[in-house]
Amino acid sequence: MNYYLMKSEPDCFSIDDLKKKKVSSWDGVRNYQARNFMMQMKRGDKILFYHSSAKEIGVAGIAEVSKEHFPDHTAWDPKNEHFDSRIKNGDPRWQMVEVKFVKKFPEIITLEKIKQTKELKNMSILQKGSRLSVTSVTQKEFEKILNME
């Protein structure tokens, strides 16, 4: 099993939104590296659900891959905010996965706390200039975060 971290702006889509919907496709990723991480995800892989650009920044809960990658059709929809005018209708360049709600932490595990934890200092989100919305984390990092709950 592999572990990942996915960022979302809670004003746009939060852990509560996922809790309400139970499952959701993760559309709108328009970065190749982030897409590549999604393309290697397997059903059952665990995801740290991270709130970015928010009042409280940090890991808000856990999700799980419920469907492996498939074409992100929002890229073909001119009315969608993530429409990609450079590609043809039906071009599978952009892919998404479907994720399932697992749990919401009683309190957000803040970026500040993560920064203070030496076992987590190698996490991609802490690296300078890291803006990737989908990154991988190690099992140890994942479990460490769970234990900070």
Next chain:
DNA sequence: GCCAACGTTGGC
């Protein structure tokens, strides 16, 4: 293939 200009991300 280089690289300047531009748009975006995301913490502060």
Next chain:
DNA sequence: GCCAACGTTGGC
């Protein structure tokens, strides 16, 4: 709202 860091674009 600021701005550093990054990815992408497009002229050459």
